[in-house]
Amino acid sequence: MDRKTLIYYFDLITVLTKKEIKVRYKNSALGYVWSIANPLMYAIIFYFVFKIVMKFNIKEYSLFLISGLFPWQWISNSITGGANSFIGNASLIKKVIFPRFFLPLAQVLNDAFHFIVSIPVIMVFLLFYHRVPSLNWFIYLPLMLIPTFLIAYGFSLLVASMNIFFRDFQYIIGLIMTLLFYLTPVFYDMSFVPKKYKNLVLINPFTPLITNWRELFMHNNLNFTNYALSILYSIIVLVIGFAVYKKLQVRFAEVI
Amino acid sequence: MSETAIEFNHVQKIYYLYTSIGFKELLLHPIKYRREKRKRALIAINDITFSVKKGEAFGLTGPNGSGKSTILGLIAGVLKPDRGTIKTNGRIAPLLELGAGFHPELTGRENIVLNSIILGMTKKEVEKKMDEIIEFSELGDFVDQPIRTYSSGMLARLGFSVAVHIDPEILLVDEILAVGDENFQKKCIDKMMSFKKNGVTIVFVSHSTDQVHKICDRVARLEKGKLLSIENA
Ligand SMILES: Nc1ncnc2c1ncn2[C@@H]1O[C@H](COP(=O)(O)OP(=O)(O)OP(=O)(O)O)[C@@H](O)[C@H]1O
Ligand SMILES: [Mg+2]
Numbered sequence: 001m002d003r004k005t006l007i008y009y010f011d012l013i014t015v016l017t018k019k020e021i022k023v024r025y026k027n028s029a030l031g032y033v034w035s036i037a038n039p040l041m042y043a044i045i046f047y048f049v050f051k052i053v054m055k056f057n058i059k060e061y062s063l064f065l066i067s068g069l070f071p072w073q074w075i076s077n078s079i080t081g082g083a084n085s086f087i088g089n090a091s092l093i094k095k096v097i098f099p100r101f102f103l104p105l106a107q108v109l110n111d112a113f114h115f116i117v118s119i120p121v122i123m124v125f126l127l128f129y130h131r132v133p134s135l136n137w138f139i140y141l142p143l144m145l146i147p148t149f150l151i152a153y154g155f156s157l158l159v160a161s162m163n164i165f166f167r168d169f170q171y172i173i174g175l176i177m178t179l180l181f182y183l184t185p186v187f188y189d190m191s192f193v194p195k196k197y198k199n200l201v202l203i204n205p206f207t208p209l210i211t212n213w214r215e216l217f218m219h220n221n222l223n224f225t226n227y228a229l230s231i232l233y234s235i236i237v238l239v240i241g242f243a244v245y246k247k248l249q250v251r252f253a254e255v256i
Numbered sequence: 257m258s259e260t261a262i263e264f265n266h267v268q269k270i271y272y273l274y275t276s277i278g279f280k281e282l283l284l285h286p287i288k289y290r291r292e293k294r295k296r297a298l299i300a301i302n303d304i305t306f307s308v309k310k311g312e313a314f315g316l317t318g319p320n321g322s323g324k325s326t327i328l329g330l331i332a333g334v335l336k337p338d339r340g341t342i343k344t345n346g347r348i349a350p351l352l353e354l355g356a357g358f359h360p361e362l363t364g365r366e367n368i369v370l371n372s373i374i375l376g377m378t379k380k381e382v383e384k385k386m387d388e389i390i391e392f393s394e395l396g397d398f399v400d401q402p403i404r405t406y407s408s409g410m411l412a413r414l415g416f417s418v419a420v421h422i423d424p425e426i427l428l429v430d431e432i433l434a435v436g437d438e439n440f441q442k443k444c445i446d447k448m449m450s451f452k453k454n455g456v457t458i459v460f461v462s463h464s465t466d467q468v469h470k471i472c473d474r475v476a477r478l479e480k481g482k483l484l485s486i487e488n489a
Contacts, residue, residue, distance in 0.1 A: 008376060015373045023361045091358055095351040097333035098374045166279035253334035254271055 016106035035114035067217035082156025154237035205233035267340035269301035318478035346425025
């Protein structure tokens with residue numbers, strides 16, 4: 001790839017991401033508020049239900065919830081929002097030829113950005129529990145961003161492409177994401193899951209990812225088996241996503 | 257001088273009507289799905305061969321549904337042929353069509369930036385040309401309004417202005433003049449004439465025989481996806 005192409009790709013990504021922010025939130029300040037309010041709201045609900053009503057025995061449960069909900073929100077927004085990233089840009093797809101895989105990419109980058117700027121909120125909670133982020137973060141955080149980004153992008157490419165051909169797919173995605181949310185240890189711990197069902201939770205590609213985000217936020221550490229697994233999952237998802245995109249994108253303009 | 261800008265070689269384009277068959281069918285009855293898909297195929301372009309020289313203005317005429325817009329989509333590269341080959345040579349402007357182009361929620365100005373960058377301009381180049389584009393469009397203060405508030409003529413103005421300012425080598429025009437007022441139509445035709453002089457290739461679709469003959473060097477007549485004739489205008 002030469003310099004000119006790189007500059008083109010860079011400009012394209014910036015202008016598409018900016019557009020994404022503009023179109024979705026009208027302005028970016030409110031977008032920030034939403035990206036924080038939403039997981040916090042869920043944290044409060046789960047805290048009430050599981051800690052206060054059901055009396056779950058997890059230490060520092062609010063921290064536990066938050067450290068899982070924020071990364072989950074990134075993934076989940078990228079996938080459900082990503083589903084519309086081609087359909088929502090129908091006019092561009094129909095009239096101009098350009099690498100269309102940049103459209104869901106812009107969406108995922110936008111969600112990634114919102115996740116990153118919400119990390120200070122997580123830090124505030126940590127401090128509240130007298131925990132201090134260690135220097136490990138400087139290495140582990142970027143390391144974690146990679147598989148999370150790849151898996152979010154892979155899935156959103158996949159669903160965005162399918163969504164053009166099957167409009168009912170959008171509703172199925174919502175359903176699947178809800179299912180996956182409950183199959184991911186976001187508000188419970190892996191150790192709670194009966195042996196019989198452990199595999200069900202473990203083959204979920206988001207499990208090692210969320211578990212590791214929590215490990216990082218709460219214990220300044222990473223589990224390397226889980227890390228390797230999440231890299232593996234994310235690459236598989238990305239490869240599938242791209243294959244489906246490549247096969248379907250030929251007919252995007254006429255079906256959209 | 258007689259370089260080829262566009263070359264169609266036995267091109268066929270088939271449309272499948274996917275949307276009538278859902279995801280459920282694909283999962284539950286994959287075989288029936290394939291059969292249905294084949295049954296609902298429509299041959300929009302059938303075995304078409306022609307070439308357009310660099311700097312030539314080529315007209316496409318024919319009744320509604322004869323495949324004119326499909327040919328433009330194929331040239332632009334947004335549609336892919338099912339059979340045959342298409343070769344193009346040079347930077348292609350966005351397809352100029354009726355109806356909402358661009359992104360409805362963005363302002364005219366933002367759409368200009370978005371479109372120009374997608375088409376390969378750098379940010380600096382866009383900034384340099386911005387005033388010129390806005391002036392050509394004569395949109396005035398409307399350029400800072402979201403384009404969902406535009407009339408169809410205003411959309412056409414915006415589309416045409418962007419397309420002609422990205423230094424295209426191939427310009428594809430699909431009936432957009434029809435919604436422009438007289439003043440703007442004249443401006444567009446003048447611009448196309450000057451483009452022609454500068455070696456820009458134009459493919460022009462219109463139902464107005466007058467306009468086609470005024471602008472084009474050669475005119476192709478289509479019917480039901482077949483090329484009936486190509487004549488000198
Ligand atoms: N996206 C699409 N999906 C399915 N069929 C399509 C699609 N676009 C066009 N067609 C069909 O292909 C044929 C050719 O359409 P096309 O739009 O190329 O005609 P046209 O010559 O531009 O007509 P008009 O003068 O009305 O603009 C028509 O029968 C139309 O129904
Ligand atoms: Mg048409």
